[in-house]
Amino acid sequence: MLAYIIRRLLYAIPILIGVNLITFALFFVVNTPDDMARMQLGVKRVTPEAIQKWKVERGYDKPLLLNVEATGLASLTDTIFFQKSARMFVGDFGRAEDGRDIAREIGARMGPSLAIALPTFILGLFVTVSFALTLAFFRASAFDFWGVVLCVAAMSISGLFYIIGGQYLISKLWRLVPISGFGEGLDAWRFLVLPVLIGVVSGIGSSTRWYRTIFLEEVSKDYVRTARAKGLPETLVFFRHVLRNALIPILTGVVVVIPLLFMGSLLTESFFGIPGLGSYTIDAINAQDFAVVRSMVFIGSVLYIVGLILTDISYTVVDPRIRFE
Amino acid sequence: MMGFQIVVLWSDALIWLLVAAGVGVGLLIARNPPLLAAWRRVGANRVGMASATVLLAFILIGLLDSLHYRVQLDGKPGQKATYAIEVLSLLDVLASPLRTRNEKTYSAPFATRLYAKESIDLPGQGTVRDYPRLKYGGQHLGEREDEVAADAGLTAGRAVLLALLGWLAVAGLASAAVRQGSAAVNASGWQKIWRGETAFAWNAVLLTLLLILLFAVPLFWLAGQYHVFGTDKVGQDVLYQILKSVRTGLIIGLVTTLVMLPMAVLLGIVAGYFRGWVDDVIQYIYTVLNSIPGVLLIAAAVLMMQVVIDTHPQWFSTAAERADLRLLALCFILGITSWTGLCRLLRGETLKLRELEYIQAAQAFGVSNGRIIIRHILPNLMHIVIIALVMDFSGLVLAEAVLSYVGIGVDPTMTSFGTMINNARMELGREPAVWWSLVAAFSAMFVLVLAANLFADAVRDAFDPRAA
Numbered sequence: 168m169l170a171y172i173i174r175r176l177l178y179a180i181p182i183l184i185g186v187n188l189i190t191f192a193l194f195f196v197v198n199t200p201d202d203m204a205r206m207q208l209g210v211k212r213v214t215p216e217a218i219q220k221w222k223v224e225r226g227y228d229k230p231l232l233l234n235v236e237a238t239g240l241a242s243l244t245d246t247i248f249f250q251k252s253a254r255m256f257v258g259d260f261g262r263a264e265d266g267r268d269i270a271r272e273i274g275a276r277m278g279p280s281l282a283i284a285l286p287t288f289i290l291g292l293f294v295t296v297s298f299a300l301t302l303a304f305f306r307a308s309a310f311d312f313w314g315v316v317l318c319v320a321a322m323s324i325s326g327l328f329y330i331i332g333g334q335y336l337i338s339k340l341w342r343l344v345p346i347s348g349f350g351e352g353l354d355a356w357r358f359l360v361l362p363v364l365i366g367v368v369s370g371i372g373s374s375t376r377w378y379r380t381i382f383l384e385e386v387s388k389d390y391v392r393t394a395r396a397k398g399l400p401e402t403l404v405f406f407r408h409v410l411r412n413a414l415i416p417i418l419t420g421v422v423v424v425i426p427l428l429f430m431g432s433l434l435t436e437s438f439f440g441i442p443g444l445g446s447y448t449i450d451a452i453n454a455q456d457f458a459v460v461r462s463m464v465f466i467g468s469v470l471y472i473v474g475l476i477l478t479d480i481s482y483t484v485v486d487p488r489i490r491f492e
Numbered sequence: 493m494m495g496f497q498i499v500v501l502w503s504d505a506l507i508w509l510l511v512a513a514g515v516g517v518g519l520l521i522a523r524n525p526p527l528l529a530a531w532r533r534v535g536a537n538r539v540g541m542a543s544a545t546v547l548l549a550f551i552l553i554g555l556l557d558s559l560h561y562r563v564q565l566d567g568k569p570g571q572k573a574t575y576a577i578e579v580l581s582l583l584d585v586l587a588s589p590l591r592t593r594n595e596k597t598y599s600a601p602f603a604t605r606l607y608a609k610e611s612i613d614l615p616g617q618g619t620v621r622d623y624p625r626l627k628y629g630g631q632h633l634g635e636r637e638d639e640v641a642a643d644a645g646l647t648a649g650r651a652v653l654l655a656l657l658g659w660l661a662v663a664g665l666a667s668a669a670v671r672q673g674s675a676a677v678n679a680s681g682w683q684k685i686w687r688g689e690t691a692f693a694w695n696a697v698l699l700t701l702l703l704i705l706l707f708a709v710p711l712f713w714l715a716g717q718y719h720v721f722g723t724d725k726v727g728q729d730v731l732y733q734i735l736k737s738v739r740t741g742l743i744i745g746l747v748t749t750l751v752m753l754p755m756a757v758l759l760g761i762v763a764g765y766f767r768g769w770v771d772d773v774i775q776y777i778y779t780v781l782n783s784i785p786g787v788l789l790i791a792a793a794v795l796m797m798q799v800v801i802d803t804h805p806q807w808f809s810t811a812a813e814r815a816d817l818r819l820l821a822l823c824f825i826l827g828i829t830s831w832t833g834l835c836r837l838l839r840g841e842t843l844k845l846r847e848l849e850y851i852q853a854a855q856a857f858g859v860s861n862g863r864i865i866i867r868h869i870l871p872n873l874m875h876i877v878i879i880a881l882v883m884d885f886s887g888l889v890l891a892e893a894v895l896s897y898v899g900i901g902v903d904p905t906m907t908s909f910g911t912m913i914n915n916a917r918m919e920l921g922r923e924p925a926v927w928w929s930l931v932a933a934f935s936a937m938f939v940l941v942l943a944a945n946l947f948a949d950a951v952r953d954a955f956d957p958r959a960a
Binding site for chain 2: 181182190193327334339430457
């Protein structure tokens with residue numbers, strides 16, 4: 168088991184290097200730092216001196232890959248690639264446009280993101296699995312049919328609608344909870360209720376439908392017929408056999424998103440004014456803060472790869488049929 | 493006779509190329525019995541055909557909006573002809589009352605007065621604060637402003653009659669066609685359609701068509717006299733914006749797949765067929781791309797694209813051209829980020845196919861690899877490709893709205909569901925709330941995406957060999 172985990176971790180390294188190269192190519196090769204400087208400074212203030220100053224301030228005045236002026240190892244390290252891209256591996260993300268350290272900012276913003284994302288994830292999983300289970304239990308009935316119709320309709324509605332409509336209805340018309348904002352401590356729940364609720368509701372359609380097909384696939388398997396043939400009541404068959412086996416693909420399927428919960432949600436956080444990583448990314452996109460977007464791309468990939476490794480491990484833990492050698 | 497110059501935007505070319513490709517694929521399918529049988533199953537699916545009818549209506553709007561031209565400006569004879577900066581489409585001509593009759597600012601659906609009070613000079617009474625009359629909405633009523641409901645109802649009633657007449661004509665043609673096609677003479681075509689005895693789900697198509705006509709004909713008739721969906725902040729008709737958004741949504745949904753498809757099919761088949769180091773390289777590429785969370789990769793790529801566009805203004809002669817290229821770049825970026833899923837599916841299926849006896853027989857006969865792939869592997873992957881294409885469409889339309897909202901979608905000057913929602917996002921906070929832009933945009937998007945989802949389900953049921 169340990170050997171397997173180590174091998175998976177080693178396998179992640181070339182992928183991370185690939186991600187790093189892609190971000191480097193996107194941010195420094197597609198556009199030269201000069202172009203970025205022109206964009207940031209605006210048309211009016213562009214002078215060669217201003218561009219040079221902008222580049223020096225951000226450390227973009229170095230050569231891309233190879234510094235021929237430096238000697239020894241410095242010819243490789245005193246470059247944009249090493250300073251801006253390779254240093255991300257050790258958690259050095261540089262500074263944002265406002266001068267703050269990106270790594271520290273990310274650390275501070277993970278908490279609020281998680282405060283929304285984690286309850287949404289757990290509650291959402293519970294609600295959708297229960298709903299899908301009910302639909303599958305009453306399969307091929309009118310209840311099942313209209314449940315599926317509801318799911319298809321729900322997944323055809325834009326996520327923006329759930330947020331805008333929910334804010335209008337619950338915060339503006341009924342005045343139940345504040346429309347947006349974030350608080351520390353125990354009082355924070357009033358700010359969390361609405362985003363979590365909306366997050367859960369907007370996920371119901373597609374997830375329920377997906378889980379329902381998993382349940383139905385499980386129901387049609389041979390062991391279920393055997394269980395029925397030996398005279399077990401349908402409820403027992405369903406809740407003891409089908410549910411437990413169907414949970415294997417469902418649980419291993421959701422493990423991959425758990426690390427990404429740290430990233431928060433772009434839409435929810437920007438609508439509700441939550442100072443998490445999602446709104447940090449959106450602000451960076453709007454302010455064209457390239458350093459922050461670059462860092463978020465890298466962190467997002469790291470978390471996704473962690474999720475993949477966790478998925479593989481969870482398979483071996485949950486499903487005794489699978490043994491990695 | 494006013495001169496005009498035909499303008500072919502890149503996206504126009506691509507969308508008509510797609511239409512041509514669709515016809516070409518249709519001809520190929522007609523010669524391939526299994527695929528033809530699958531499409532027949534789609535045709536027999538009532539829900540599938542009803543949603544296809546709705547989709548066709550949307551596509552028709554999009555295609556009308558994809559024929560562009562520029563009007564010739566008045567000039568002295570002998571001078572070189574000059575053309576207007578504004579690029580118009582055929583849809584703009586058909587909907588020119590909607591396009592040109594702009595109010596000052598917000599007005600509610602069917603309103604005769606503006607949303608906001610203004611100071612009005614009345615002769616003899618000085619200045620009063622009141623809601624000013626609209627310049628166009630309900631203007632024909634004159635002083636009888638309180639008769640909006642009666643007047644609109646009467647107009648709608650006439651339009652409904654016209655819609656019914658038009659529908660009866662279509663239904664008559666359809667039943668005549670059904671009777672022609674059937675050998676039995678004991679039932680009329682109409683009865684067969686009504687009882688659902690036709691192989692093609694004519695009853696669903698005709699019923700949907702009736703609903704569309706009953707909705708659309710009164711809507712457009714009334715749109716000549718009122719702002720049926722209200723006007724937005726700068727006084728533009730919301731219905732017109734909805735019509736223009738359809739094309740943007742269709743292009744995002746369709747052109748993206750055009751970008752994604754060659755990459756996914758080629759790399760997926762090559763990886764699965766040749767295995768070895770080719771497979772390793774391709775797997776590495778898509779694992780890396782897949783590792784970057786989609787939104788973030790799109791955000792990074794769009795940011796960089798903006799820099800390119802902003803630092804090279806000399807590339808674009810009109811604003812429409814710039815917005816258009818930006819839209820295509822967005823499709824390209826979405827395509828790059830979304831081919832990995834289909835590629836993995838195709839690789840897995842090719843791995844299975846290449847071990848089958850008929851492929852091995854072909855290899856033993858010395859058939860070249862390229863020929864095996866084209867003749868034996870590709871046709872057996874078509875169902876996966878078709879399912880993936882129709883399944884992706886609705887997701888892409890929804891994604892456009894979110895991306896435009898985040899600020900990494902289409903050009904802000906281009907009308908799309910996303911920009912409409914983005915512009916209207918603060919309007920619900922007003923007192924009284926301005927709800928019509930949002931409701932109209934969300935409803936239109938809902939109908940489009942729902943139809944796409946239902947159609948995708950029908951296609952999947954018909955093509956998926958695992959489905960019973």
